[in-house]
Amino acid sequence: MTQMSPISRATIFKKLSVSSLARPAHGATPLHRHSDLLPIVLAPAAGESGVGFLLRVASTNGISVHKLRQLAGMTEAETFTAKHEDRLLALVGLAGSWPSRLLPQRISGGGVTCYGHRFRVRTMLRFRRPQFCPTCIRETQVCAAHWDLSLSVACLHHGCFLQDLCPSCRTQIRWNRPSVEWGHCKHILGGAAVSEDISQDLRAVQKITEDLLNHQAPDFSPVGLSCPGLSLDAWCSFLWALGLIETPDSPPRRTVITRAPSSLNARTVVVRSITRLRASVESGRGLSDLAHVVAEAPLAGTILDPANECDRAICLNWYESIFGERQAASLVRRHRALSQMSLF
Numbered sequence: 001m002t003q004m005s006p007i008s009r010a011t012i013f014k015k016l017s018v019s020s021l022a023r024p025a026h027g028a029t030p031l032h033r034h035s036d037l038l039p040i041v042l043a044p045a046a047g048e049s050g051v052g053f054l055l056r057v058a059s060t061n062g063i064s065v066h067k068l069r070q071l072a073g074m075t076e077a078e079t080f081t082a083k084h085e086d087r088l089l090a091l092v093g094l095a096g097s098w099p100s101r102l103l104p105q106r107i108s109g110g111g112v113t114c115y116g117h118r119f120r121v122r123t124m125l126r127f128r129r130p131q132f133c134p135t136c137i138r139e140t141q142v143c144a145a146h147w148d149l150s151l152s153v154a155c156l157h158h159g160c161f162l163q164d165l166c167p168s169c170r171t172q173i174r175w176n177r178p179s180v181e182w183g184h185c186k187h188i189l190g191g192a193a194v195s196e197d198i199s200q201d202l203r204a205v206q207k208i209t210e211d212l213l214n215h216q217a218p219d220f221s222p223v224g225l226s227c228p229g230l231s232l233d234a235w236c237s238f239l240w241a242l243g244l245i246e247t248p249d250s251p252p253r254r255t256v257i258t259r260a261p262s263s264l265n266a267r268t269v270v271v272r273s274i275t276r277l278r279a280s281v282e283s284g285r286g287l288s289d290l291a292h293v294v295a296e297a298p299l300a301g302t303i304l305d306p307a308n309e310c311d312r313a314i315c316l317n318w319y320e321s322i323f324g325e326r327q328a329a330s331l332v333r334r335h336r337a338l339s340q341m342s343l344f
């Protein structure tokens with residue numbers, strides 16, 4: 001270790017104060033008490049990514065993300081999670097004064113909570129696979145919280161898709177980088193706005209995702225749905241279910257669900273789900289046409305382990321519309337907890 005950690009410095013001071021320095025009066029603050037505060041103190045911006053904020057804290061203070069981890073008593077291999085949040089926020093004087101939900105917290109059963117939402121499947125968040133909007137980065141030097149969602153695919157401000165590759169050398173960007181604007185590959189990530197072909201439907205879907213993340217009631221009507229009270233987790237599960245399968249009746253490759261998707265794969269999933277949703281609205285037959293292209297698992301998973309009771313009722317309704325009454329009844333029969341509830 002090249003530099004002393006705050007703990008070792010504090011320990012040394014304690015030894016000195018006991019052995020050779022005058023002991024301060026009871027209750028008085030020692031004159032040279034070590035401060036945990038970093039020189040430049042800053043607070044998260046509205047809608048800022050938790051890990052993005054930590055990257056900003058590190059770079060503003062001229063230290064690496066690795067050094068920030070060290071100061072918070074974390075090992076090099078550890079990712080930023082809620083259990084480190086207090087110690088990290090203490091470095092900028094915010095411990096205990098900030099709603100503690102900027103970093104992911106694992107929960108029993110394999111899920112995770114973050115930003116005040118519960119996600120049944122960890123891969124709904126892309127904490128190991130950051131993405132960005134080059135123009136937002138250039139203009140604000142802040143990473144948005146919605147970029148951390150696996151199925152957030154566009155920047156509505158700049159009308160472009162989000163990306164996870166360095167614009168210069170096309171390597172996958174990392175959180176361990178010099179700053180929000182600079183990649184670990186030593187290339188600048190910010191860039192001019194490039195207007196891309198973002199359809200009205202995609203805008204509507206992205207808006208729903210962001211509204212749900214921000215705890216605002218979204219308008220589902222532009223995509224032909226009515227599902228008040230649906231959680232962000234169930235919404236993302238619905239998009240996964242509709243967009244995962246590439247060709248009819250072929251189950252998705254396992255890697256697709258066990259890892260957070262690349263920005264490009266996420267875009268493909270969302271665009272595919274929108275196309276299918278639009279086709280079902282225009283055919284007038286609703287979701288029933290989609291049985292051969294919908295992945296059952298994300299819907300069934302939400303029904304069995306919903307974030308709230310609206311999720312369960314809405315997803316069971318969708319499940320029944322897509323796979324038919326018989327299959328829905330069979331799902332209910334197989335799971336006793338479901339059959340004891342009046343859901344229809």
Ligand SMILES: [Zn+2]
Nearest residue numbers: 133136155158
């Ligand atoms: Zn942007």
Ligand SMILES: [Zn+2]
Nearest residue numbers: 166169185187
């Ligand atoms: Zn690069």
